[in-house]
Each structure stands twice: as C-alpha cells, then as structure tokens.
Amino acid sequence: MTGHDRDSSSRHWSHTRLFGVHLATHAIPDAACFLHGGEGCKTKSQLHLVFNDWMHESHNRRIWTDIDDTGLIRGSALRLEQMIRTWVPRRKPAIAFVAAATFLELAGDDLDGAVKRAAAEVGCPVHRIVVSAFDGDLLDGYRQVIDRCLREVTWDRAPESGINVVGHFFDRYEADREADLHELERLAGGLGLPVRSVFLSGSPFAQLQEAWRASVNVVLPDAAPLAAELSRLSGRPTVVTDLPVGLHGTARWLRSVGEAARIDSSRVEAFIDTEMARAVPRIHCLVERIGEVDARRTFALFSHSSLAAALCAWLTDMELVPAVVGLLDQGREEFFRQSLGRACPTEVPDFRLLASPSRREIRQTLAALPRTPDLLLGSSVEVTDLADLGIPSLEVGFPSFARHGLFPMPTVGFNGALALAQRVLDALSRVH
C-alpha cells in the first residue's frame, strides 16, 4: 500500500516487508527475529499473528530494540549490535534475521556494519534484511527470508532424490496449514518423490538445510522471482509452478513436477486418474446441484494474487461464476490473469478485477453490483467488513482470525479441492 493513489483508507494487505520478515520468521520455529524499530512497531506486527495463530506463540522469538528519540539522535546501530550480542546467546536461535523500521533505515546509521560485527561473534547465521515501507508488501519480505535460508543450504553435495518446495506461504501452526503440508507430501509421494524441505513450513532450520538432498526445486508462484538464482545456486533443475489448487490445478502441478523430476508420464497420469476417480464423483454431487446453466451461483473473492487465481479457477471449474475478484497484494494483476488462464480448464466469464483495493473500494464495488454474490471468499477483513450483507462466507488466506484449523482441512491438492467443495456446500446451505 505504498502509493495511496486512490484513497487513504486501509487496505487489507497494508502489511509491508517488515511484517513479511516477521511472519516468515514465525514459520521457522528456531529462528529469531531482531526488529529494529520504535515501541509502536511491535504492535504493527505481533498483534496480527496473535489472532491468526492459536497454536504457536511467536513473541518469544522476537527481539525488539525499542529505539527512542535519544537513540535516534545518537545513532541506533550500536544498540542493535549490542542487542544481537546479548540475545543470540540467550535465545540460541539456529538462524537470526534483522529488519529495521523505515524511519531507522532513513536515518542512515551503519546497520550493515553493526550486524556484520555482531554476526561474526555470535555463532549462528545472522542476516540483515533491508525492508522499507516505501515499496513491496509482506510477500516480498517473506520471500526475502526464504532467499536467505536458501543461501544457507550447502548445495555442493550430490543430490539424492525428491523435491524441495519453495515459496509455500505458512502463516500458522494449525491443522489447516499442516494439512496442506501433508497433502503436498502425499501428492509428491504419489509420484514417488519424497519432499525434502518446504520453504517455509514450520520446519526447523536444520530441516530446511536438508534441501541439498532434493534433486529438483519446485518453486511456487510467490517465490518465482527467486527461481533463476536458486537454479544457479543449487545447480538443480528448478521449475516454477502455479499453486496446486483444485482438480485441474493439482493435476497441472503434478505434471509439471513429474516432468521436472523426469518421472514417467504414465505414472503421473495413473496417479492423477486414481485421485480424480476418488474426488470427482463427490464433487459432482455438489456441482450438479448448484450449477444450473441459466442460474449460476456467483462469488466475490479477495485474496493475494496466487491464491486468488487458484481459487477463482477452481470455483469456476465447479461452475460458479466470479462477480468480483480483489487482489490484496500489490502489482500482480498481470500475473493473476496469466495464472488464472493457465489454471482454469474452462473459459472464465468477465468479472470485475480490483487491484489492491481499499476496504472502502471493496464495499462500494459490492454495493454497486446488480446482484449480490451468492458466496463471499476473503480474509478476515473482508468477511467481517461485509458481514452485514449477509452473504454466505468462507474465510480464506491471510489473515484468518475467525476460522482456525482444529481439524485438518487442506486448501491444496485433491483433498484441498474436496475440502473447498465441502466448505462451499456448507456455506451455501448455511448449515455448518
């Protein structure tokens, strides 16, 4: 939300790179995050995780430098250096990241030097990540942490087998996200490929460092900008895919992975067929009841671009019709269009596309629709903001404050396709 060109009310993904670093560190249970900022910067980031993740506290792995006016005037680098020297031995993290608030980046202190001096002594990798509220969003910060983790892998060992998955958005240690990881493993296992490391997944740093064992890197769309460098760095084939969501999207993902890993296509197709045979009849029970040709159900969807494209494709595949899609991240409209085109096996009817909309813009757009959508999918923010419209709603993506994963229901894979169909049925039936 760096350019408030249209209006100044909060956008949903107002979160900047700083929070992305915070969130990514949360996804590595033995990582520490030094947040070099003022007292108020704690609230910007910590608050949102507290309500998003019921299962795993993150504040004990955050170290805040709490710079005040005196610290700013005298220079804050020394305090940062001292904090790293003090707290790394206390917390004993496997890896540490350092991010500074925008006003401290602007102050021009030698933060690089401070981190380098401290890192040389503390006995664990310490990475300074330059973040700024002036550009980028939390996905960028998240990806910066993945980039640093990939650089900590010893790639010069001979690969064994299997895949790494890079760019998985892991925001909480709840059963829904664990189910996604299990489904990824199950899908890869269907091709005979072990999953070595998932960046990021709630796995300890040492497990991420096992990435050298994999022979192929599978890069999900939010980490796509890292692919070329990862290919060079690792010396392994690296394939960029869309998210494995929905029947068609999952089948495409399996084919891409299989091809990159040189798995016999007949094996890939056999696995896909088996899974389709299991899932399709069940999903058809729903589709045949909601998908009348002349009376299609419509939906409004708000999520970050990669997930929005995948979900929009799967819902369209289930013969629902998009009315509005809002992309909550920044500057990825073109990616969204291309990804949707790839992921959807059928023509997608025209719909209203909102790029990084404000909350006000979303409300106005929905109010102006000739017909209220039958279904609303969005983060906690949209679902709550629009609750008074009475639209059956599914909370998807981040943040997810109301829906929490007590029981495993994935979003990805064939099981994710079934789970989403179940949620659509429940929502449309208004029976949960």
Add this chain to the structure above:
Amino acid sequence: MSKEGGSSRRAGELAQPSCSMVGLGTLLLETEGSFAVVIHGDADCINPFLKVFPHRLAPDVARMRLSSDRFHVTGLTEPEVISGGGRDRLLRCIETAAEQQAPEIVFVLGTCLAEMIGEDVQGICEQAEKTLGVPVVPLRTGGLRLKTQAELLDRFGTLLASARETTGSLGDNDDSGKPGTQAGVTGLRSGLHTVTTEGPQAVGGGIVLLGYPALRPWERDEVAGLVSAAGGRLAAELPARSSLAAWRGLTSAELVAIADPAFWPDLIALLERRNVPWVELPPPVGLEASHNFYARLLSHCRRGEDSRGKLDELSRSTRSFLDSLPVSGGLGLAGLRVAYCIGSIKNYVAGQLAREGLGELPALLELGCDVEVLIQEREDQDARDRVRKNLDLLGVDLPFRNFNDPGVLGRELVAGKYRLAYCQDHLAGQARRAGLAHVRFGALRPGFIGMVHNARTLQAALSTGFQGRYGRYLRR
C-alpha cells in the same frame, strides 16, 4: 491492600510503556462517534489498527463496532519524505477522510517518521480546518518518546472530555481553567473531592465509572440495580465503553467514581475545574471490596440508606455461596499457590491497568489463595526497588519475583511451585509448559455476581472445567 491506591504513585510504572500513536489510536479505535483518524507516516503505521474484532472487551461489546475503516494513513513515499511533499499528502489525506466520512472531527496522529522530518502537523491541520470547516485536531504522537499507558489514557480522556459542545473544538488541554458551576446534583451528598454547587451548566448526568473493567450485562445489572435503589443512575463506563458523547457528558456527571486516581491527574484537574464531584473507589473485585465499593458509592446517592438492606443481603448470599464451596478433594482454593503476573500488559484497558494491574488481587486473597506477584521487569536492584516501592504504595506486602522477558516466565513459574497462573493470554503457553492451570488476566470479575463467577472460574481451571480435566495434556 490500601484503600487509597497510593496517591504519590506514578501510575503505569509497572506496565509496558507505549508508543503514543498506537496508544491514542487504539483508544480512538474503540470509541464510538463521528470522527476520522489520519495517521501521518509510512504505510506500516496504519497496521496497529487493522483490527476487525472486538477481541478484548466484554462479550456484549459486539454492539460496539471497532471501526478501523475510520483510519487513514498518508503512506508517505520516499520522495515525499526526502523532498518535503508530506505537507500536500497530509492535506489531501485529511480532505479525503472528510469527504468520505463527513466526520464531526478529524484527529491527526503523528508518527516517528513525521517527527523525524519535523513535519509542521499543527500548521497543516490549521490550514485544513480553515478549508474544510471541520475541526482538525493534531495530536503530537509517535514512538520515539515512550509514555506509560496511564499517561495516554489520561491524555485521551482529558482530550475528549474537554470538548465544550458537540461540534466544538478539542484540544490537548482544557482551556477553560475557570471554576465552573455544577447543577443537577440533587441526588448526591457532600463528602466528595469537589463540593457541588447549583448552577446552570450541567444537566443531571448520573454516575460515571472511570477506569473500571467493562461490565458485562449481568454485572451492570447489579451495579445499576443497587444505584437505582439508592435513587441514582449509572450513566456511563469510561473508557470501557467509550464514545464521544459519553466523554463529552463526563463534565456534567453527578459523580465520577474513579478506580485509580493516580491514573488520571489531568482529567481529575479538569473535573475539579468544572466542579464535577469525584470519589476514589477501588475496583470491586472480591466480596469485601464489592461491599466497600457499593457502600461508599451508595452513600453518595440520595436514598443510599434505602438500598442498604439490599446490599447487605447480596453480601450475605454471596458469602454463603463461597462458604459452601468444597474445601477438600482438590476443589478448595485455600492455600492455592497462585502466580499473579503483571507488567506484561499493553492493551490500554484502564480496568486491567488500574492499580498496576493488581485490582483483582483482593478476590484471590479473600478466597484464601497463597499469592505471589510476578512482574515482567528487569532483575537488577534498581528495578526491584521500584517494584517494591510501587507495591508498598499500593499496600501490597506480598512477595514478588521479577522476570525480564516473557520467554523466561516458565522458569519462574516452576521455581515458585505455583499451581495456577493468573496472566495474560500471550503468557499462557509458559504457564501450560510449566504445568500450571491458567486463568486469563481480566477473567476475575467485579461485584458480588462477579465473585461467584471468580470462584467458579478458579475451580474450573483447576478441576471442574475442561482445562482442569485435561490439563496434563496441555503441556507442550
């Protein structure tokens, strides 16, 4: 515990300090009324207010919408910061907020970035006010000068209570400064901090509770019922149920009952300038505390004596219930080792911060618990001295332990051989790992009906509730 709360205390010393932008913004977020908030800073500074749940107040607070969509941010860009384009950006943002919301007032919050570049927020607001014809109130805030949460609450209350009329201007300081007059106090007696006089200004504003926990409906029924029986009226709870209208009505209250006067020096000065009577009444958490609270509150009402019988009956029946509690078989609370954790709170909830968070202590002591105070604070002697001084001023002579970080609380909980931790949610993991039952900070409730709830809450945590039945599986 002291009945007076230690008037020489510097309130808030034992809680977490705060960024004033986040603090005042949070309090505005939870205030009903026609206003907009503009934050002048980088885009990240709106994120403390991207809240969509009334997650920390009483269960019935769903009625109070947390309107974070009233918040706007200038989202300064790097060129604007460097080349001085912030002025235009702020003006445009204020105009947008005024155009979109048609608010009665626009509050403008500063940030670290605005402070660092020396933005003339005051001048910009004056210009915007002239152009728009809407009060635009600059609040010099930011995270570079830490404030106690008490200071921020006092500043916030004074700011909103000093509004002179619905569309009148607001400022950080009340500028009336003149002895006011007070009317509509026929239901009150003397013996208050301000002697009331008849006059044309106020209009019988009832009793306002200042700085207490937000009452749940059944708790409010108890308070309102007793007050009504005494010929009074419960008018408002501030800042627990905050609205511009309620704050504006504060200076016409018949009586303001204050949980912790050390919290509110500026606001009390305003009340005194306006001749609004106020009285210190420590939070009514616990049987004796409730009885004392009501007895003193009702004594200021016109027919206080009439409600005496009702008060005594409530007190007797609650005592009877507490006496009936099993004392054996693991259900007894007598001698229960309790860790009462303070110093980690940063939620701007006056009802939890009052008396340094120790407002619920009497309830535990009354139930016979063996309580120690654990304080998130440095472990050096200076810090220990400061803690001791504060506890002494509050009349708390219990032993205490300092823990310098939430991550090491578990170690202290094990060392103290406690069975139950009364602490904030974000410390619950430490309690569970240490094998302790956990009761969420703020779960101990006020009033007689609250005391029944309190005994049941503790028993549920220990044995009769889900946590009690399955607690051994919660260590993780």
